[in-house]
Amino acid sequence: MRTGVLRVNLHVLAGPNFSGRTHRLRVSVGLPSNPGAGPVYSEGAYIGPDAASAFSGIASTVAAELDLMAADRVSAKRAMRALEDLGFGYCLGLNPFTLSGGEQVVAAVVVATASGPKRLAIDCALEQLSADARTRLLAYLTTLDGHLTIADNRLDEWFHGREGVEELQAQPDSPMIHPDSSVTSESRPSRVEVIDLSHSYVKGRSVLTGLNLIFSAGELCRLRGPNGSGKSTLSKIMCGLIKPSSGEIRVDGRVVKPWLSPGKYVSYHFQNPDYQLFTNSVRLQLSQSKDPTALARSFGLESHLDDHPLDLPFVLKKRVAIASALARSTGYLILDEPTLGQDRISVINQNRIIAYGLSGLVISHSEMFSGLREITLPGPPRG
Amino acid sequence: MLDLYPPARLLSGLLLVTAAFLAKSRFAIELVYIGVLLAVWATNVGMAHLRFVTFISTPLLVALLFIWGVIAAANHVPPPHHSGVDYAVFSWLRIVVCAGALQCLLVPLIEQPSHLKLFLEKSGLAGSLGTLIVASIIFLPEVRRRLRQIIDARRAQGYSLSGLRGIRDLPTLLMPLVSSLLDSATKRAEFWSHRGVLERTQFKGSPYSYSTQPSALALVLTIATCALGYFG
Numbered sequence: 001m002r003t004g005v006l007r008v009n010l011h012v013l014a015g016p017n018f019s020g021r022t023h024r025l026r027v028s029v030g031l032p033s034n035p036g037a038g039p040v041y042s043e044g045a046y047i048g049p050d051a052a053s054a055f056s057g058i059a060s061t062v063a064a065e066l067d068l069m070a071a072d073r074v075s076a077k078r079a080m081r082a083l084e085d086l087g088f089g090y091c092l093g094l095n096p097f098t099l100s101g102g103e104q105v106v107a108a109v110v111v112a113t114a115s116g117p118k119r120l121a122i123d124c125a126l127e128q129l130s131a132d133a134r135t136r137l138l139a140y141l142t143t144l145d146g147h148l149t150i151a152d153n154r155l156d157e158w159f160h161g162r163e164g165v166e167e168l169q170a171q172p173d174s175p176m177i178h179p180d181s182s183v184t185s186e187s188r189p190s191r192v193e194v195i196d197l198s199h200s201y202v203k204g205r206s207v208l209t210g211l212n213l214i215f216s217a218g219e220l221c222r223l224r225g226p227n228g229s230g231k232s233t234l235s236k237i238m239c240g241l242i243k244p245s246s247g248e249i250r251v252d253g254r255v256v257k258p259w260l261s262p263g264k265y266v267s268y269h270f271q272n273p274d275y276q277l278f279t280n281s282v283r284l285q286l287s288q289s290k291d292p293t294a295l296a297r298s299f300g301l302e303s304h305l306d307d308h309p310l311d312l313p314f315v316l317k318k319r320v321a322i323a324s325a326l327a328r329s330t331g332y333l334i335l336d337e338p339t340l341g342q343d344r345i346s347v348i349n350q351n352r353i354i355a356y357g358l359s360g361l362v363i364s365h366s367e368m369f370s371g372l373r374e375i376t377l378p379g380p381p382r383g
Numbered sequence: 384m385l386d387l388y389p390p391a392r393l394l395s396g397l398l399l400v401t402a403a404f405l406a407k408s409r410f411a412i413e414l415v416y417i418g419v420l421l422a423v424w425a426t427n428v429g430m431a432h433l434r435f436v437t438f439i440s441t442p443l444l445v446a447l448l449f450i451w452g453v454i455a456a457a458n459h460v461p462p463p464h465h466s467g468v469d470y471a472v473f474s475w476l477r478i479v480v481c482a483g484a485l486q487c488l489l490v491p492l493i494e495q496p497s498h499l500k501l502f503l504e505k506s507g508l509a510g511s512l513g514t515l516i517v518a519s520i521i522f523l524p525e526v527r528r529r530l531r532q533i534i535d536a537r538r539a540q541g542y543s544l545s546g547l548r549g550i551r552d553l554p555t556l557l558m559p560l561v562s563s564l565l566d567s568a569t570k571r572a573e574f575w576s577h578r579g580v581l582e583r584t585q586f587k588g589s590p591y592s593y594s595t596q597p598s599a600l601a602l603v604l605t606i607a608t609c610a611l612g613y614f615g
Contacts (some may be wrong), residue, residue, distance in 0.1 A: 045578065
C-alpha cells in the first residue's frame with residue numbers, strides 16, 4: 001500500500017546519550033541546535049521524544065490537525081486512511097493532547113508525512129510504541145519518498161542491517177549511571193491486589209473491564225499492552241489519582257480506597273519528568289532519601305546536585321524523577337516508561353538499581369524488561 | 384452537548400453577558416439567570432456551573448452581603464437599590480449570569496480552537512490573523528491541562544492539595560507550570576516557524592457538522608431572555 005508522498009532513504013544514527021544525536025537530527029531538517037535559537041523554515045519535520053510538541057496546538061482533534069497541516073486534501077485523506085490501517089483510526093476524533101504517549105507518536109508521524117516533508121527526523125520517539133505498532137509504523141514509513149533519519153535507543157530490537165547506520169560516540173565526560181547496591185528502596189514492600197476493576201471515562205466506552213491482578217510483595221512486574229489499552233489508567237487508579245467506576249484495591253490483604261489519600265499506598269512516576277520536579281535543586285529533590293549524595297552518584301547526577309532540575313536535559317530530568325521516586329517510602333512504586341530517552345547501558349544500570357528490593361510495576365515497551373513477570377492488558381476496548 | 388454554530392454560540396454568550404448589565408431590577412436579572420440555567424442544562428455543563436456557584440461565587444455572595452448589608456448600613460451609605468441585601472444579591476446574580484454564559488457558550492468555543500479558526504477564516508479574517516487570535520485563546524485550556532497534570536504528579540507523591548495545605552503548596556506547583564509553559568511556547572513558536580503554520584490559511588475541508596435548528600432556537604431564546612431582562 002502506498003499511502004504517502006515520499007519514498008524513504010533511511011539513515012540511522014546509532015549512539016549513546018550525549019553523543020550529539022539530537023543536534024544532528026535537528027540540523028538535518030533545518031532546525032537550529034537548540035529550541036529557540038532562531039527563526040527557521042524548511043521542508044523538513046522533526047519529532048522528538050515529546051511528540052506533543054509536533055502538533056500545532058490549534059486543532060481540537062487529530063482530524064482537524066491533519067486538515068490544517070496536510071499539503072492538500074488528497075494527502076489528508078491518505079493520512080487518515082493510513083492511521084486507520086495502522087490501527088489508530090479512533091484517534092482521529094480525539095484531542096491530540098489527551099492521547100497516550102504512543103498514540104501521540106503515531107499521530108504526529110502520520111500528520112508530519114501528510115504535510116509532504118522532504119526530510120523527516122524521528123528522535124527517540126519510537127520507544128513509546130509497542131513492538132507491533134512500531135513495526136507497522138516503520139512499514140508505513142518505508143513506503144514513503146524522501147529522507148528519513150532515525151535515532152533510537154532500542155535499535156537492536158528492530159533494526160538488524162548495517163547499511164545507512166552511522167555510529168556516534170558519547171562525549172568523554174558524559175554522566176553515567178553506576179548501580180550501587182547500597183541504594184535500595186527504603187520501604188517495606190507491599191502486596192497489591194486489584195479485584196474486579198472496571199473504569200470508563202465516558203459512559204459506554206470502557207477502558208478497563210473486570211480486571212483481576214495480584215502483585216506480590218518484593219516482586220518487580222512489567223505491565224504491557226497495546227497503546228491505548230489502559231495501562232496509565234490502571235496505574236492512576238492504583239495510585240489513587242482516579243476513582244474507578246467499580247472494583248476494589250487491596251494492599252497487604254486490606255481493602256483500601258487509595259483515591260481518598262493518593263500516593264499513600266502506591267507511588268507513581270509519570271512518563272513526563274517536567275511535571276514532577278518541584279524543588280530548586282537536585283539535592284532537595286532527592287532529600288527524602290537517607291543518603292541523597294549516594295543516590296545522585298548512582299544515577300550519574302553527582303555533578304548536578306546543586307543545579308535546578310528543570311534546567312537539565314531531558315535524559316537527566318528523567319533520571320532525577322526516577323531517583324526521587326525511589327527516595328520516597330511507599331510500599332509499591334509504579335514507573336511509567338522509565339527508560340524513555342535513556343541509552344542501552346544507562347537502562348541496564350538503571351534496571352539494576354530499580355531491582356534492588358523494590359516492589360513495583362514497570363510500564364514499558366522496551367524488551368529490556370523481558371525477564372520480569374509480564375502482565376498484559378488486552379487491546380484498546382473502544383466499544 | 385449541542386453542536387451550535389460558532390457564530391450562534393458567540394452571539395448568544397455575548398447577548399447574555401450584555402443582558403446581565405442591561406437588567407435594571409433584581410426580578411429582571413433573575414429572569415436572565417433562568418435563561419442561563421436553561422443554556423447550562425442544554426449544553427451539559429451543569430456540574431461545572433454548580434461547582435462555580437458553590438465554591439467560588441458563594442464566598443463572594445457572603446462578602447457582598449457583609450459589605451452592603453453590614454458595613455454600608457452601619458456607615459449610612461445609601462445603596463443603589465432599596466436595601467443593601469437586595470443590591471448584594473443583584474450584583475452577585477450579575478456575576479453568576481456572566482460566568483454561566485461563559486461556561487456554556489464561550490468556553491466550548493475556546494476549547495475547540497480549530498472550530499474558532501475556521502469560523503474566523505470564513506468570516507473573512509486573514510488566516511494568519513485567525514491563527515494568532517486562536518493562539519492567544521488556547522493559552523487558557525493549555526494552562527488548565529498542564530496544571531491538572533502537575534497537580535496529579537504532586538498528589539502521586541503523597542501531598543494533599545486540599546484546604547490550606549493546597550494554598551500553601553501553590554508556589555511549588557507554579558514553578559513547573561511556568562517553566563513548562565515557557566518551554567512549550569518556545570517549542571511551539573519554533574514548530575510554527577519551521578512548518579509554516581501561519582501560512583496555512585485554509586482548512587482543506589470542514590470535518591465539523593453543526594445543528595441548524597438548535598442554533599436558531601438558542602439565538603431566539605437568548606434574545607427573548609434579554610428582552611425579558613431589559614423590559615421585565
